[in-house]
Amino acid sequence: MSSDQKFFDIYSIVVGGLALFALFILVLAMRMGDITQGEFNKAAPEYQAAVRERIAPVGQVYLPGEEAQAAAPVVEAAAEPEPVAAALTGPQVYNQACLACHGAGIGGAPILGDADAWAARIAQGIDTLNEHAIYGYQGELGYMPAKGGRADLSDEEVADAVAYMVAESQ
Numbered sequence: 001m002s003s004d005q006k007f008f009d010i011y012s013i014v015v016g017g018l019a020l021f022a023l024f025i026l027v028l029a030m031r032m033g034d035i036t037q038g039e040f041n042k043a044a045p046e047y048q049a050a051v052r053e054r055i056a057p058v059g060q061v062y063l064p065g066e067e068a069q070a071a072a073p074v075v076e077a078a079a080e081p082e083p084v085a086a087a088l089t090g091p092q093v094y095n096q097a098c099l100a101c102h103g104a105g106i107g108g109a110p111i112l113g114d115a116d117a118w119a120a121r122i123a124q125g126i127d128t129l130n131e132h133a134i135y136g137y138q139g140e141l142g143y144m145p146a147k148g149g150r151a152d153l154s155d156e157e158v159a160d161a162v163a164y165m166v167a168e169s170q
């Protein structure tokens with residue numbers, strides 16, 4: 001036997017052995033895969049969902065105008081504080097809203113403290129005076145605007161101002 005022939009024999013055996021070994025590793029890897037992951041049916045929706053959940057991003061960015069897809073955390077709204085707008089007193093309302101006309105008799109308004117101008121008006125009764133002051137009215141001397149033009153005043157505040165004016169004008 002020539003040394004060439006001997007070389008080829010050994011070479012074939014080594015290559016054949018390596019090929020067999022590679023085949024063995026391939027089969028072993030498939031077998032291991034079956035053993036460790038065979039219980040999962042990868043097409044099953046539950047499996048797909050579990051994978052999606054595992055690889056889902058931790059957070060998401062929403063740009064202005066985009067709607068949040070995740071359920072927004074429920075935040076308990078803080079109790080609204082009671083508004084502390086204190087009602088104005090009669091004299092305060094008078095100075096702010098009535099003085100402009102009733103201080104100097106502008107447009108026929110009866111002047112505060114003018115007992116003669118007020119006597120007949122007071123005789124109508126406080127209810128009528130309040131009504132005229134709150135809702136406004138057109139008299140013989142001029143026009144009395146509703147709440148003196150201050151719609152933000154409450155009826156009580158205007159009534160307090162009327163009581164003050166009446167008390168000052170008797």
Ligand code: HEC
Nearest residue numbers: 097098101108109121132133139140141142143144147148
């Ligand atoms: C723009 C001017 C003007 C303002 C402001 C004004 N008044 Fe008068 N008020 C009048 C005039 C004018 C009369 C008289 C109308 C008439 O009898 O001819 C009048 C009359 C009244 C009378 C008598 C009503 C009656 O029946 O005789 C009362 C009460 C009164 N005003 C209350 C108030 C109060 C309260 C305020 C402020 C919240 C106020 N007025 C603000 C012009 C005004």
